[in-house]
Amino acid sequence: NAGVMQNPRHLVRRRGQEARLRCSPMKGHSHVYWYRQLPEEGLKFMVYLQKENIIDESGMPKERFSAEFPKEGPSILRIQQVVRGDSAAYFCASSPTSDAVVNIQYFGAGTRLSVL
């Protein structure tokens, strides 16, 4: 059973460009979470999605950031008009649908975004 797959592993963008980060959850998981890790800091929650629905986006910046998890295909975190402050590691996690009491979140290896 493959783990959570994120790509690309490293992404370099110039200021003003768009960044697209992809996440394929573990097989059988339909809950996806995105977290951001700034250098020397812990992970900060951004958004929680289920298939075709955004459940909680309380951690998402109000502008330039969006996320989706379509019926088919990976979850996408999109950052428009990137700025240097967006440079960070972005981690995706998934959890199984049947876990109603507590969800162990399984993390991908992350995408390291560098904005020049």
Added chain:
Amino acid sequence: AQSVAQPEDQVNVAEGNPLTVKCTYSVSGNPYLFWYVQYPNRGLQFLLKYITGDNLVKGSYGFEAEFNKSQTSFHLKKPSALVSDSALYFCAVRDVLTGANNLFFGTGTRLTVIP
């Protein structure tokens, strides 16, 4: 509001000695508590969790953690450290009362095991 504190940025321990990585939390209701480990350029790996029941929980790689409600702590421990345990350790909490599914993470503690 939920929060997690890891008071030590860095912990150094000699190989073979016991190790402790500290974590305290704050939640409105009952907590679900987790420890994750992060190796360089890798994602977080789940180590163990506390949901309910026995305050001492055992996890992967010989790690264990003790839930202490009165001290709102969930310290990670291992009786005998290995050099391969050197990594970044994160404590996380989920607040059952709010119903939110996301995890709140501490800032991490870098563990270095000295040969």
